[in-house]
Amino acid sequence: MRKLSLAIIGLYIGVLGAFSQSASDSAVYKNKKLTPTEINFITSYYHQDGNLSPVTGGIGTEKLSDYATTFEIKLNKYDQHNRRHDLGFELGVDHYTSASSDKIDPGIVSSPSYADTRIYPTISYGISNEQKGNAVNFTGSYSGEYDYQSIGGGAGFTNTSKDKNTEFTLKGQAYLDHLKVILPVELRAGTSQARGQQNYPSAARNSYSGSLVFSHLVNQRFQFSLLGDVVYQNGYLGTPFHRIYFSDGIETNEKLPSSRLKIPIGLRMNYFAGDKFIVRSFYRFYHDDWGLTAHTLDVELPVKITSFISISPFYRFYTQNGVKYFAGYKQHQSSEAFYTTDDDLSKFNSNSEGAEIRLGQPGGIFNIKHLNNIELRYAHYKRTDGLHSDIVTLALKFI
Amino acid sequence: MKIFHKFMFALFIFCSACLLHSCTAPKAYQKIYLNDAEMELAPRKAQKFEMNFQVYREGASGANGGKTGGGCGCN
Numbered sequence: 001m002r003k004l005s006l007a008i009i010g011l012y013i014g015v016l017g018a019f020s021q022s023a024s025d026s027a028v029y030k031n032k033k034l035t036p037t038e039i040n041f042i043t044s045y046y047h048q049d050g051n052l053s054p055v056t057g058g059i060g061t062e063k064l065s066d067y068a069t070t071f072e073i074k075l076n077k078y079d080q081h082n083r084r085h086d087l088g089f090e091l092g093v094d095h096y097t098s099a100s101s102d103k104i105d106p107g108i109v110s111s112p113s114y115a116d117t118r119i120y121p122t123i124s125y126g127i128s129n130e131q132k133g134n135a136v137n138f139t140g141s142y143s144g145e146y147d148y149q150s151i152g153g154g155a156g157f158t159n160t161s162k163d164k165n166t167e168f169t170l171k172g173q174a175y176l177d178h179l180k181v182i183l184p185v186e187l188r189a190g191t192s193q194a195r196g197q198q199n200y201p202s203a204a205r206n207s208y209s210g211s212l213v214f215s216h217l218v219n220q221r222f223q224f225s226l227l228g229d230v231v232y233q234n235g236y237l238g239t240p241f242h243r244i245y246f247s248d249g250i251e252t253n254e255k256l257p258s259s260r261l262k263i264p265i266g267l268r269m270n271y272f273a274g275d276k277f278i279v280r281s282f283y284r285f286y287h288d289d290w291g292l293t294a295h296t297l298d299v300e301l302p303v304k305i306t307s308f309i310s311i312s313p314f315y316r317f318y319t320q321n322g323v324k325y326f327a328g329y330k331q332h333q334s335s336e337a338f339y340t341t342d343d344d345l346s347k348f349n350s351n352s353e354g355a356e357i358r359l360g361q362p363g364g365i366f367n368i369k370h371l372n373n374i375e376l377r378y379a380h381y382k383r384t385d386g387l388h389s390d391i392v393t394l395a396l397k398f399i
Numbered sequence: 400m401k402i403f404h405k406f407m408f409a410l411f412i413f414c415s416a417c418l419l420h421s422c423t424a425p426k427a428y429q430k431i432y433l434n435d436a437e438m439e440l441a442p443r444k445a446q447k448f449e450m451n452f453q454v455y456r457e458g459a460s461g462a463n464g465g466k467t468g469g470g471c472g473c474n
Contacts, residue, residue: 044448048456068448165424209461215440220425221432225440229461266462268440272432280437286459294459302437310437320458345458356445360436373436375445383456391452395444 032077034087039370039398040072050343050387054242054254055103055184058329058341062387063099068092082131088124093117104241105185118145133160139173147180147200156211169213177205181240183253203236221273227266234259242342246334254340256325262288278302280312286320292345294320302358312356314379322347343385354379373397 050062070092077085097115126137134157141152154173161167180200208231215225235258242254266284273279280300287293300314323345325338332339356377365371375395382388425433432438442450442463454460 040444042444042447046448046452048452066448066452068451070447163424164427211462217425217430217433219423220429223433223438223440227462231461262459262461264459264462268463270438270440272435272438278435278437282463284459284462286461288458292458294457296459304437312437318453318457318459323458344456350457356443358436373444375443377443377445377449379449381452381456387456389452389456391449393445393448395447397444 034075034077034085036073036075037399038072038074040070040074040395041398042072042393042395043067043069044391044393046389046391048381048387048389050383050385052328052341052343052385052387053103054239054340054342057243057245057251058343060103061099064096066094066096068094082129084128084130086124086126086128086137088122088126090122090124092120092122094120104182116146118143118148120144128158133162133164134158135160141175147182148177149179150175150177152176165217167213167215169211169215171211171213173207173209173211175207177207177235178202179205179236179240181236183240184243187251187253203240205233205235205237207231207233222269222271224267224269227264227268229262229264231262231264232259233262238340239342242340244332244339244341245330246332246339247330248334250334252334254342255338256340257290257338260288260290262286276304278304280314288323290345291324292320292322294318300356308359308361310358312358314352314354314356316350316352318350318352320348343387346385348384350381350383352379352381370398371396372399 044067046064046066046068048062048064051060052058053060053062070090072088072090075087079085095115095117099114120141120143122139122141124137124139126135128135136158137156139152139154141150143150143152152173152175154171156169156171158167158169179202181203182200209229211227211229213225213227215223217223237258237260238254238256240253244252244254246252264284264286266282268282269279270281271279278301280302282296282298284294284296286296296316296318298314298316300312302310302312304310323340325336325340326343326346327339327341328346329341332341354377356375358376359365359374360372362372363369365374373396375393377393377395379391380388381390450463
């Protein structure tokens with residue numbers, strides 16, 4: 001306990017020292033007002049289809065469309081100690097239509113569960129001392145939709161070496177969520193009239209994570225970063241409206257353990273070959289205590305057509321072995337403690353391929369002075385269990 | 400598990416090679432390639448929603464610079 005206290009005090013003094021005024025700070029004093037430095041607008045359309053929906057017990061349509069848009073603004077200023085203060089605000093809106101969610105209460109034509117809108121604002125604040133190479137940042141977020149609310153908070157610390165070739169980031173995040181326990185209509189208690197009433201009980205789901213990122217510039221053309229997370233979740237981790245049909249014909253809803261520990265480790269490597277070709281790669285190993293082990297490999301090959309235009313074909317391979325609580329339609333036994341027919345947790349491989357075109361011009365694009373960057377991206381995704389999807393995304397950056 | 404052991408071995412070799420190579424770390428004026436927008440050690444802006452649906456449609460998540468919880472999207 002004593003060692004822990006000393007470590008915390010040491011860390012606190014270290015952070016204070018990192019942001020204390022140095023002798024040379026006054027000499028380069030700059031006083032600036034908070035000014036916008038970057039605006040990002042991202043919008044996408046996603047569509048999927050499949051035939052193993054857990055809402056109907058592991059069979060039935062998984063057709064879903066999602067329109068998503070985020071708007072982000074970043075501002076900064078320097079204080080009298082020449083420290084940079086960054087303030088960011090982001091607002092995201094998703095609207096989806098889901099054929100399978102509509103089956104929660106199939107008696108209603110185009111029920112409210114057929115479509116929903118999620119709104120998620122995020123605010124961030126950071127202070128960085130560029131001379132000392134230290135930065136701290138804090139984030140707060142909210143996500144709200146009809147049956148799910150989430151409040152999140154996080155803090156991070158970054159240290160950059162003097163030659164700016166090595167960077168180390170430590171981050172902690174917590175999400176405190178509440179969901180409405182909406183059961184399939186036939187499993188709700190009471191009369192058919194009471195079943196239609198919408199006073200659903202709520203349940204908590206909390207997620208806590210710690211992240212470490214180590215980045216290093218190896219030589220003039222090669223850099224990499226190692227990423228590691230430890231994520232712990234507890235509370236109601238299932239989806240209440242996922243149906244289960246046991247092999248003996250009894251019907252219930254999904255039941256999963258009340259805690260989950262996830263450990264993903266990632267490696268990102270980028271290499272600039274010649275003057276026109278770049279290799280962007282990412283590998284992730286993942287394991288959790290529900291028995292799921294997964295590997296992800298992502299390779300992207302940007303080709304610079306000119307200094308400001310590039311085309312990037314990419315390929316992503318993913319494989320997972322599935323959680324130990326998964327079984328298909330009517331394959332679970334009623335004696336089991338936990339059960340799910342959610343194919344997202346089953347054994348499968350997936351392949352994704354597509355391309356992105358990027359235009360970047362410091363002086364503006366299409367005669368729009370502040371439009372600095374355009375990214376247009378398309379990806380096709382296919383799983384070995386039959387689920388397939390397409391997504392197209394447009395990202396605009398204004399400076 | 401064989402794949403995992405192979406990966407850990409490859410990672411060990413890779414990290415060792417990087418450490419041995421680190422004495423040739425670039426100077427500020429030698430970072431023209433490293434500072435290219437395509438070389439950023441982070442997912443692209445246009446990958447934001449793609450990564451989002453991967454979190455929902457796959458059992459694994461995290462270690463890619465994205466969020467590690469919060470929000471549902473369990474439809």
